[in-house]
Amino acid sequence: MTKSKDKKKKNKLFEKEPLDSKANIIKAVVLSIFDENGPTPNIYWPYDLDEQAGLLIAMKTISLLMGDATYQDGIGTEGVNYFGILPFPDLKLNGLTYFFLIPEVKARGKALAATITVLIDEENRVFFYENMKYLRIIIDKAATQIQNNKQHSEREIIMDEIREELFEFANELKDPFSTKRQLKILLTGLDKAGKSSFMYGIRRKYSEIIKSMPTKGVERSEENIFEEQNSTISIWDLGGQKKYRERYLEQSKMYLYNIDLMFFFIDIQDVERIDEALSLFKTILNTIIELDEFPPIVLCLNKFDPDIKGSKEIFKNLERIADVIQENSDKFFIKIFQTSIFDHWSLITAYSFGLSQLSPNxxxxxxxxxxxxxxxxxxxxxxxxxxxxxxxxxxxxxxxxxxxxxxxxxxxxxxxxxxxxxxxxxxxxxxxxxxxxxxxxxxxxxxxxxxxxxxxxxxxxxxxxxxxxxxxxxxxxxxxxxxxxxx
Ligand SMILES: Nc1nc2c(ncn2[C@@H]2O[C@H](COP(=O)(O)OP(=O)(O)O)[C@@H](O)[C@H]2O)c(=O)[nH]1
Ligand SMILES: [Mg+2]
Missing domain, CATH: 3.30.450.30 (Dynein light chain 2a, cytoplasmic)
Structure with a gap:
């Protein structure tokens, strides 16, 4: 659809960029607004975007989010911001969509529903997942400007700018065209903290928990949330004994690089080693800060077994750990869970929360x-x-x-x-x-x-x-x- 038969209407992209530019990964950028005619592609690039395609994009992105209570009750435009990646199989495209509201006194709920959608070929979709953080910043900024500028002509300029910025961003990437999303999850913590048992528990391989031996080096396994998925999720269980810890900290470029999610385990029953565990936590954080890695972190206060829930001593330990963690981790998004292999649900909750962090949807x-x-x-x-x-x-x-x-x-x-x-x-x-x-x-x-x-x-x-x-x-x-x- 971007390859127009009508060459007269040359678009800006091809005047500025060579045809084999990486910026070509971006096939369309569409601002859709729910106006008096329903969901409508309001401003779009390419300028000769097929009418049906434009309508489809507007309909699908906006209707998915209509019916949002906040919006319909007219509570305000603040809380309604969603990002998501949507497939458009008919167009063979994938869209990264941002849904937001434009304040409008005359409209129902005093706001108009709007989306900004960036589209790429479906086989290039990894581009979205890998670059979500930056793409979100670019799109979010444009959405704010759209909210603040009412004139159509002003909005056209904003949309031109966002497109330029997206092109520039795509052009600077080394390799925006990898075919499969590769995700890396780390399980870290001291030896015997319960990392391997946690995974056995999640997978209901209970007999393995009894047999389990200390993990040597790194043990890798894969997670499949769905039978068929477009990404490979590798779980790296980093052996916690001193020699292995030293190795992965020394060779941090290999082990601690490109992390999408990290679990850290502390055995809260092993009072004597809590300081050691906290110190390892700090060391790992400092190492990944140096690598410029800021994955979400799930902290499992582990071996919080059902029969010791009431213990005062355990409670004191938990408080102390939480304090130290809070002090040392303002650069990270950390979520703390209390887990035990004897409480299957506690494992599932912590694990699922972690996995959900990997989904832009x-x-x-x-x-x-x-x-x-x-x-x-x-x-x-x-x-x-x-x-x-x-x-x-x-x-x-x-x-x-x-x-x-x-x-x-x-x-x-x-x-x-x-x-x-x-x-x-x-x-x-x-x-x-x-x-x-x-x-x-x-x-x-x-x-x-x-x-x-x-x-x-x-x-x-x-x-x-x-x-x-x-x-x-x-x-x-x-x-x-x-x-x-x-x-
Ligand atoms: N009480 C209790 N013991 C646990 C729990 N999780 C693991 N363990 C035990 O702790 C020991 C070390 O577990 P393991 O999974 O090998 O730890 P790893 O070295 O961190 O992989 C094993 O004897 C497990 O049976 C738990 O939630 N509660
Ligand atoms: Mg282990």
Missing amino acids: RELFRNQLKKFAKKTNSDAILLLNENGIILSNFSKTDISGKVFEVSAPHFQSLYKNFKEFKLLEKDFIVSSGITDRSKKIIFKKITVGKYNLYLLLFLERSFEIGKIEKNLPDFSKNLVDLIHTYI
């Missing part, structure tokens, strides 16, 4: 859950994949979230058992007698494209299954797109 996912919750009167929703990993969750209150923590794993095994023994009449389970009179829990298998996912809903006792079934097709349809580009 996590906000969009959550938004779909939130919409579905509203339509079905659910207090909380959880979406699990076949392996029980949480893809996304939404809950109105803390309490409903907590209910899930306790019940989700049980429901999933119940469901699987019932299914196996063909005891399931319909494709869902409804709780009965577990909750008080006001609430119910539904566990349901849903198909999204070629995947089986599991949906857990926490909702009013007087729920209507019809309402859920009516809204499911739309929900699944939106998720299909997001799953294709989830990771």
Whole structure:
């Protein structure tokens, strides 16, 4: 669609850039606005963008996010910002979309829904994932300017500028055309902190936990969130014994480079080694700061076994660790979890949170859950994949979230058992007698494209299954797109 038959309408790109320029990776840049005619491509490049293609881009990007409660209730334009990567199979393109609101007194909700979408060939999509951070900054800046400038002509200039900036950015990259996204997850911490057991636990290889020997050197494995995915996720379990630690710190360029996510484990029962563990944590952070690496970090305060939860001493340790961590890590996004192999859900929660950080679509996912919750009167929703990993969750209150923590794993095994023994009449389970009179829990298998996912809903006792079934097709349809580009 960018290769116009009409050569007279030469666009700026080809006047300035040689044809084989890397900037050619960017096929289109579109500002869409939901105006009185519905979702409309308002300003776009190439200037001769096919009309149908433009409409499709506007419709798809804006409609995915319509129905957002914040927007419709007119609460304000601040909280409504989402990035996501969307597939456009008909155009053979992938789009990085930013959804935002333009304040407009006359409009419903006092704002107009708008998106800026950057499009590239679908086989080049890794470009988006690898450069998300910078692309977000460029697009975010343009969106703010669009919000502040009302004139169409001013906005045209802004869109020209963002395009130039994107070209420049693409041109400076060494290799924007790798075909598969390579992700690297590190598991770090002292020896015996429980790193290997954590992964066995996640994978339900319980017998291995008993047999497990100290990890020698580095053990690599792969994670597949979906059977078919466009990225390779490698998990590097870095052996924690002193000799291995020294090696990976010395050869940090090899081990600690290009990290997308890091887990750090501390054995909170081993009081004597807590200082040593914290010191290793600091050393690793300093080393990766030097490498200019700032991955999100999941800190597992591990061996927080169910039977010691009440212990005062453990509680003191936890507080001390949290303080030290806070002091040393203002440059990083760190999320702390209390984990134990005897509490499967604690592992899943920490692990899933980490994985979700790898997906640029996590906000969009959550938004779909939130919409579905509203339509079905659910207090909380959880979406699990076949392996029980949480893809996304939404809950109105803390309490409903907590209910899930306790019940989700049980429901999933119940469901699987019932299914196996063909005891399931319909494709869902409804709780009965577990909750008080006001609430119910539904566990349901849903198909999204070629995947089986599991949906857990926490909702009013007087729920209507019809309402859920009516809204499911739309929900699944939106998720299909997001799953294709989830990771
Ligand atoms: N009590 C308790 N023990 C654990 C937990 N996780 C691991 N362990 C035990 O701690 C020891 C070291 O675990 P391992 O996974 O090999 O640690 P790694 O060296 O960090 O990989 C093993 O004996 C495990 O059985 C946990 O959550 N609670
Ligand atoms: Mg190990």
